[in-house]
Amino acid sequence: MRQVAQAKQAKLLLLEKTNAIYTIRVLREEEEVPSYPVVHKEPPGIYRYFYDRQIIIDALNDVFVYEHLEVTATIFYYEDGEYQQLLISD
Numbered sequence: 553m554r555q556v557a558q559a560k561q562a563k564l565l566l567l568e569k570t571n572a573i574y575t576i577r578v579l580r581e582e583e584e585v586p587s588y589p590v591v592h593k594e595p596p597g598i599y600r601y602f603y604d605r606q607i608i609i610d611a612l613n614d615v616f617v618y619e620h621l622e623v624t625a626t627i628f629y630y631e632d633g634e635y636q637q638l639l640i641s642d
Contacts, residue, residue, distance in 0.1 A: 559584040564591065564618050564628075566635065579628055579635055580618055589620050599627055602639045609638055 564580035594615050601607035611629040617640075619625040625641035 560588060561585065562589050564589075577635075579637070580626075585620065586623065587620055589618055592617050592619070594627070599629075599638055599640055602642050607638075609636075 562580070562582045562585045563578060566577045566579050568575050568577060594617055596611045596613055596615070599609050599611060599615065609629065609631070611627075611631075613630055615627040615629040617625050617627050619641075623642075624639065626637050626639050628635050628637050630636075
């Protein structure tokens with residue numbers, strides 16, 4: 553009997569603590585991914601949008617990178633009370 557491969561799914565969750573209360577926020581959800589992503593931390597600094605190098609952010613805090621190795625990378629950074637995202641590699 554032949555098994556059918558199931559599509560890979562990925563979800564990026566953020567666990568936040570405010571006044572001893574924990575909440576989970578979904579920052580990214582993908583139904584079908586070519587490979588599982590990795591997440592890693594990078595330091596504060598200047599980051600540029602991949603498709604328009606004139607679009608620049610200056611992250612004041614650490615950012616985390618959601619990356620499909622050798623495919624795409626998106627940073628998530630905290631600004632104005634919310635998490636923002638910026639594609640840095642495609």
